[in-house]
Amino acid sequence: MxxxxxxxxxxxxxxxxxxxxxxxxxxxxxxxxxEFSAGNVTFxxxxxxxxxxxxxxxxxxxxxxxxFYQEEGKPAQSIKRGxxxxxxxxxxxxxxxxxxxxxxxxxxxxxxxxxxVTWLKPVSDQDYKAVNSK
Numbered sequence: 001m002x003x004x005x006x007x008x009x010x011x012x013x014x015x016x017x018x019x020x021x022x023x024x025x026x027x028x029x030x031x032x033x034x035e036f037s038a039g040n041v042t043f044x045x046x047x048x049x050x051x052x053x054x055x056x057x058x059x060x061x062x063x064x065x066x067x068f069y070q071e072e073g074k075p076a077q078s079i080k081r082g083x084x085x086x087x088x089x090x091x092x093x094x095x096x097x098x099x100x101x102x103x104x105x106x107x108x109x110x111x112x113x114x115x116x117v118t119w120l121k122p123v124s125d126q127d128y129k130a131v132n133s134k
Contacts, residue, residue, distance in 0.1 A: 005104065006063055007040040017119045019128075020047030022096070030111045037116060042104040043067060048096025048128060051120040053089075056110030060085040060095060067103030068131055069095045076131040079103070094123045099132040 010025030026039040035056075040063070051072070060069065062083045069085050070076035072092040079085060079095070087093060089110075097103040109116045 005042070007042075007104070009042050010040065013041070017050050017052070018047060018096075019050070019122050020044055020096075022047045022049070027106075030114075030116070036108055036110045038106060038108045040104060041107050042102065043097035044102050045097050046099050046128075047102075048123055049094045050122045051092055051094050053092050053118045053120070054087060054109055055089055055112035055115050055118070057089040057091075058087040058110065059108040060087070061106040061108075063104045063106065065097060065103035066101040067095060067097045067105070069093065070131065076134075079105075092120065096123075099129075 007025045010023040013022045013024050021044040023042045024039050026037070028034055028036070028038040030037050048068075060079070062079050062081055064081050066078065066080045068076045069079050070093060085095070095105070
């Protein structure tokens, strides 16, 4: 099996919205033809998003590695290569790599007017460790 990354690692994402090291290779921007953006996000082991919402939803397509996706009030679910996560609009959630594996996914994020994401508080280290211990 080919284990080489499909896309380059990309540009480092801000630790204002991510814990650890996450990187973005942008593919498509919101413009007159597309009411969404799309790109590859690579999470190093232990990296994850803050809690956040999307006013018109998001789709994640996992390309490599292992990670987690969790909606508020629900148990975290393991995600791995080949998994597709359809995130409904305005659902508070986070996603990222496991503590021991990197994870890369394509994120397709819809816009509502000029907004595609509302960033919230970080996932606590305690909550993240609990998810990784299961």
